[in-house]
Amino acid sequence: MQTLLSELKQIVGKNHVLTDGDLSAWTQDWRKRSFGKALAVVRPASTDEVARVVEVCASFRAKHPDSGLSIVAQGGNTGLVVGSTPDVSGQQIILSLQRQNAIRSLDAANLTMTVEAGCILQTLQERASIEGFLFPLSLAAEGSCTIGGNLGTNAGGTQVVRYGNTRDLCLGLEVVTAQGEVWHGLSGLRKDNTGYDLRHLFIGSEGTLGIITAATVRLYPLPAARLTAWVAVPTLDAAVNLLNLAHRHLGAGLTGFETMGQIALSLVEKHFPSLRIPLYRDCPYCVLMENSDHESEFHARIQFEGLLELALNQGCVSDAVVAESLMQTKALWQIRESIPLAQAQEGLNIKHDISLPVSAIPEFVRVTDALLESAIAGVRLVNFGHLGDGNLHYNVQAPAGMEAIEFLRAHEAQVNTLVFDSVKSFGGSISAEHGVGSLKVDQLPRYKSPVALKLMRDIKHALDPLNLMNPGRVVKL
Ligand SMILES: Cc1cc2nc3c(=O)[nH]c(=O)nc-3n(C[C@H](O)[C@H](O)[C@H](O)COP(=O)(O)OP(=O)(O)OC[C@H]3O[C@@H](n4cnc5c(N)ncnc54)[C@H](O)[C@@H]3O)c2cc1C
Structure with missing residues (x-):
């Protein structure tokens, strides 16, 4: 291994092959669920250097197939499925792309x-x-x-x-x-x-x-204006109806449609008390809608007002505010974007990044909420996400007062199976946007077609016959 490390230092410079000191920024995942150990963090600055690093590693691996040497590519290390950090073997190289950033x-x-x-x-x-x-x-x-x-x-x-x-x-x-x-x-x-x-x-x-x-x-x-509205809706069915109205009324102007459940917003209020959250106390869900307009802000506002009037008349909206300024728009988005951070501060939770046909979402949530609530008394369902594209972050947090670690130990497997089985029965996917990583790799055989999995393995074999690249993630050979 020392020879390999020397070769890597020759390629990227000795200051960019890190082996000592605190490497936790690279070896620990964003949610602090996984603590790996790297042989080295290697930081090339050009495509040529990346190619030479990979070539040297491939050649080492071919000569020492039992060494376990492999490469984990890493960017910002913000991934949520434990795919960008090494395992505990100490035989993986983290190839950080951060210096190649022009x-x-x-x-x-x-x-x-x-x-x-x-x-x-x-x-x-x-x-x-x-x-x-x-x-x-x-x-x-x-x-x-x-x-x-x-x-x-x-x-x-x-x-x-x-x-x-x-x-x-x-x-x-x-x-x-x-x-x-x-x-x-x-x-x-x-x-x-x-x-x-x-x-x-x-x-x-x-x-x-x-x-x-x-x-x-x-x-x-760049659009001439991006206007947001914060809308209280009486039910998720109403949110889906509002989405359909928005598609018809705004056309390509509809650039954001996010739903946020009451528990999710209450966590934001608890952990970010300086953020003022409108309308959320009296309704189960709020929607953040964005209208991007290529004419003017005035035009965007007229369109929004027309849509909201229609939606109020049809009962899909209980109340709404339209941002008056760019600052207000930013503040509304900040509330939405603070949900994952508030959840992280509340403690570890069981995250599900799922997608479903939009039309199936209200029934999926009704059925799955009921199953979880009857399985675990007091469980907190932190449901938010990108309803506009059928993607929910359907997260399950420990009942108030219960230690998060204890909750995960006792219930994680049970909750995952319950939620994913329900997703499958509604024709959805167990990973909408975060990927598979190592967190979901063992679940795939239960939820993905055997033919699709075989094709994935064949592709992996064909492109990476040495299994050098991020082994054990996405698909296991
Ligand atoms: C607060 C928060 C909010 C988030 N919101 C969203 C969201 O709304 N939507 C969403 O999709 N994700 C979201 N994520 C997840 C995450 O930000 C994304 O997955 C992001 O795309 C990861 O980028 P990264 O540079 O941090 O990649 P990393 O975490 O470093 O890597 C992610 C994966 O990509 C691979 N990889 C990295 N760089 C390369 C490369 N150059 N070549 C090949 N493979 C590579 C890694 O090996 C790993 O498997 C969120 C994360 C956080 C922390």
Whole structure:
């Protein structure tokens, strides 16, 4: 191993192969559920360096198949399924892309931007905005997650209802393969039917097939106005009706539709008392709606008012406020984005990032809430998420007063099976946007078709025959 480490130091410089000191920022996952041990954290600064690191590791692994040496790609380490941190063997290298973070180019006429994998999402958004464009991917971790990690997980976030997930925002990739070769696929093409679209294999593969080193992403013109409304709804059925009305009334202007349950909002109030949360005490759910308008704020407001009047008349809305300023808009989004942070402060919980046909969501929640409440007295159901694209964060928190660790030990397996079986019976998916990582890898055989799993294993074998890339994540061989 010492020879290997020396070779790695020659490639990236000795200051960028970290083996000593506190490495917990790289070895511990964001939710502090997993504490791994790395052979080294390796921090290359260019595609060439990434390729040479992978090549050296592949060659070592081929010579020492029992060494357990493997590579875990890491961006911002904000992933929620324990996919970006090493296991406890001490034989895995964390390949951190954070130093490879340049914005390479922006093609205004082609509405594209080419960025390196370690570029922080917020940096990308800000650069696009300065040039008059929108890069619509948006999530609460945007200040620390990277575009490489977003692509690795096919991240979703709050704008999927209009712009799709990261896959839909990517037109080309540059990838270092598991053999250390570079695939130069940074096309800005919207049409290219020259065979299999390799880009889609790597997007969402969570570092198990290769290392994404750069991407060409889509840009959109900045809207003239982005207006938000905070709406109290009497039931989830009413929220779904409101969503349908919003689609019809706002068309492509509907760029966000988030639901937040009362318990989720009460946790925000408890842990972030400075945030003022409107209308939530007297209704089971609130909705945060966003209308992006290419004409003007005045036009956006008129459209919103028309929609809300219609919705009030039809009984899908109990009360509503429309933001009066950009500051108010930001404050409303901050409430929504504080939910995962408030939950983390409340203690460990059992997270479910699930998707369902939107039409099935109210019944799914009724049935599953009842099952959980009868299985565990006093359990707190922290339900929020991106209703506009059928994605719920259906999280289960310990009853008040019960130790989180004790709750997880006693109930995690039972709760997961109950929720995932229910998801399956409603035709949903057990991972909507966070991925599989190591947290859900053992659940897949129960919920995914055997044919799909076999194809996934075949792809993994074909692209990474040494099982060098993030082994044991996504699919087990
Ligand atoms: C507060 C909070 C809110 C969040 N909200 C959302 C949300 O709304 N929607 C959503 O989808 N996610 C959300 N997440 C999850 C997380 O932010 C995303 O999964 C994000 O895309 C991860 O980016 P990262 O750079 O931190 O990746 P990491 O956590 O470092 O890595 C994630 C996975 O991608 C792989 N990977 C990383 N970089 C590369 C690369 N260059 N090439 C190949 N594979 C790579 C890793 O091996 C790992 O498997 C949230 C997380 C937090 C903490």
